[in-house]
Amino acid sequence: MSMIMSEPAPIQDANTPAGMLEGDLVKRARRGDLAAYDELVQRYQQRIYATVYHMTANHEDANDLAQESFIKAFQALKSFRGGSSFYTWLYRIAVNKTINFLKQRKNKHHFSLNDIDFNAENDPDLVALTSDKTPFRAVGLTELQKKLNEALMRLSEPHRMVVVLHDVQGQSHDEIAEIMDCNIGTVRSRLFYARQQLQGYLAEYAKPA
Amino acid sequence: MNENDNNFTELKQLLKLKRHEVPPPGYFENFSGQVTSRIRAGEAGGQRTFAERLEAEVPWAVSFLRIFETRPGVIGAFATCVCLLLVSVVVHSSRADKAARLAMSIPSSTSVSGSPMASMAAPALMAASDSSGIIASTNPVTSLEPVSTLFAQPGSGSLFQPAGFGVPAH
DSSP states (O other), X not given: OOOOOOOOOOOOOTTSGGGSOHHHHHHHHHTTOHHXXXXXXHHHXXXXXXXXXXXXXXXXXXXXXXXXXXXXXXXXXXXXXXXXXXXXXXXXXHHHHHHHXXXXXXXXXXOBOOOBOGGGGXXXXXXXXXXTTSTTTTXXXXXXXXXXXXXXXXXXXXXXXXXXXXXXXXXXXXXXXXXXTSOHHHXXXXXXXXXXXXXXXXXXXXXXX | OHHHXXXXXXXXXXXXXXXXXXXXXXXXXXXXXXXXXXXXXXXXXXXXXXXXHHHHHOHHHHHHHHHHHHOHHHHHHHHHHHHHHHHHHHHHHHXXXXXXXXXXXXXXXXXXXXXXXXXXXXXXXXXXXXXXXXXXXXXXXXXXXXXXXXXXXXXXXXXXXXXXXXXXXX
């Protein structure tokens, strides 16, 4: 019987920013410790960037907005009272910044989509999706990506945000309600409406199985 | 909700495709460094613009101003409200001014003793004016101005009284 040897987890010193708990990092960052804040940025950069990117469908905009969100969060750290987690608070800043940006940019969509990584072709969900039994079988992966983004951009900002946070990023209804400062019922109804809309938009090109 | 979820199975699978959209390789290696260097640059040079400072210090004002950006119709409504407010303030103040002037004005032909306001305000002054010739007025400069005859005829209704220094007889 063979045992799968997993790589040992790196030992992290609790005195270095990498080994610290989020609360300690936030306390140090509030006192102006940029090394601590750098660690916080590293912990959340991918999620924040991804959320903004899926909302804007543009890499350059996502880069600017994600960076500005982190900078604004640092400047506003003194007003962070710890009522919610730092992560939720940071998300709220990014979401508000993105929605404001999109309102100003209204009707000026220009896609500069990120490439789909090579793992996508091996993703069992996508393999199943582009198989013969689904309406998407005749569409290539890149084209599917483009159509999907076009459909997403047709949704209103709050509806798109709910879909991105729930269906793309896998956040719970509770978390989304806290991030978007609304109740769970609103999140659920927005999600249902947004999915209906998306299905309608994508049905235009999808061929029946 | 589960039934609803089942209706969207394919859509949810499709949306998972988004997870495979990734930024250029090595992008996140520099990301946090860029953020901290921008923070340092901002702190060192005090490069925060007025808008940035306003946003950090008075966020409610900025969100109020953003309403104007997103809903142009609100600008018109707000401007109309401001104009109406301004007009009503001007009208109100001019009315108040007029009323005050009316209340304060004393016709030049009316004598002081005939004015009910004056008699209520300073009855002693009225009495003095009657006897000594001082003209009472609401004007503080002229109210106690003595008439020209005050010193000319010291004996007649003068404010002065002759003082006598008699030597007591022993």
